[in-house]
Every structure is written in structure tokens, then in C-alpha cells.
Amino acid sequence: MTPLDMNYLTVALPKGKLFDKAVQMLASVGCAAEGLSQDSRKLVISNDDAKVRFIITKTSDLPTYVEYGAADIGIIGKDVLLEENKDVYELLDLKFGYCRMVAAVPQALRQDKISDYAHMRVATKYPRIAERFFHSMGIQMEIIKLNGSIELAPIVGLAELIVDLVETGRTLRENNLVEVAQIQPSTARLIANRVSFKMKFERINSLAEALKSLVESEADK
Ligand SMILES: Nc1ncnc2c1ncn2[C@@H]1O[C@H](COP(=O)(O)OP(=O)(O)OP(=O)(O)O)[C@@H](O)[C@H]1O
């Protein structure tokens, strides 16, 4: 298997929350392979008849695979795209995986103005997004990078604030945290390697068009 193999389309899919819906949408437009499942330990799954192969990556690594052309296209959250800041084309908003990036604090620490949090510590899995947000507000903060369970940080005094994703709001509520700023909404996006998009234009563009029609038909329901 070589990168940018002209005969195959290589599609990167992230393990985790976006995987099942991404597989389902791609299958609906005829882009599928047998045994494509998160439960499998196989990381490359090919459909030789359809000349498509899927690679399964860790969420935050997916844009790197696409940027380097190890995958031609991929499906990934806008939050990860903004954080990883890779040189890829964003082709389509797939309108699933809705969540939003927020800043939150313990209820007891709530202040009137975001500037009142200046110079406090912010725990986050998304240091670039957090940095950019506070910088845009003219506020200097100390950013502490964590890899998960971010809501724990203010409870145990590691940080005063967090920047994290919220979907239902349950995790914030159950840890007595309240939102103090909305930073960025996020949905899943179809992305493409810049060279692949030119070299495999017909194939990638027709897949993107089919997904676009699918997204629009789902929105009409
Ligand atoms: N409740 C949610 N929490 C986190 N991400 C969500 C949520 N709802 C939708 N998403 C979207 O799903 C994507 C993948 O989330 P997931 O939790 O599977 O990965 P991750 O936890 O960031 O990665 P990893 O487990 O490898 O560290 C996010 O980047 C985001 O775009």
C-alpha cells in the first residue's frame, strides 16, 4: 500500500463518537467495506472491488494522516480541525456530531466578566483553541493541557477554568460547573488532502456531492 495510490481512495475514519455515523453516511452513498467496525483491531479495511480502503485513526491524529496524503479524505470534528490546524481542504459540513466548545467554571467561582478570570489556570484538551480564544479577548491565562476528564481539574484545584466540549451539558451539571463563555460550535466535516483533491478530483468530488445531497435530504426530514 502506497500513499496517494491512484487506483484506490483512502478514507480516514476516527475511532470514537463520530465513527458509526460516518460509516453509515459513507455506506449510504456507496462507499463501504465489509467488517468496518470499531470493535475490530484491524486498522486498514479494504474493498478491492470498489477500490476504496478505510484507515481507522485516533481522533486527534486524523488531520495529520490527511495532510500528509496517507489518506485522501477523512471525516473529523471541526473542533479537532481547529486545534490541529493542518493544511487540508474542508469540503463539507456533514451536520452530525453537534457539540460546542465552551469555557466553564465551578458555580462558586462565577464572575460577571470574562476578564475577571485573567491570569487564572485553564485546563483543556484543546490548548490552541483556548489560547486563541483568551488572546482574542485580550486575557492572559495559564493553559494546562490534559487528555480527558477535563471537568475533574477545577474540582481538585488543578485549574480554575476549563475549556471543553459540551453536548448535552450533563457532565458540566454533574460536576457543578457552569458555562461562562461560548467559544465555537462544532460538527463533523469532510476533509481532503490538497494533492489528492486535484489528482482524484472526479472521485472525491462525486463522493462529496453525494454526501451533500444526503445531508440536505436528512435536513429536510
Ligand atoms: N459529547 C461530546 N463530547 C466530545 N466530543 C463530541 C461530543 N459530541 C460530539 N463530539 C464530537 O466527536 C468528536 C470525537 O469525540 P471522541 O470523544 O470520540 O474523541 P476524543 O475523546 O476527542 O478522542 P480520544 O478518545 O481519542 O482522546 C469530537 O472531536 C467532537 O467533534
Ligand SMILES: O=P(O)(O)OC[C@H]1O[C@H](OP(=O)(O)OP(=O)(O)O)[C@H](O)[C@@H]1O
Ligand atoms: O455535555 P455532555 O453530553 O456531558 O458531553 C460532554 C463531555 O463529553 C466529552 O468527554 P468524553 O466522553 O469524550 O470523555 P473525555 O473526558 O475522556 O474526553 C467532553 O469532553 C465532555 O466531558
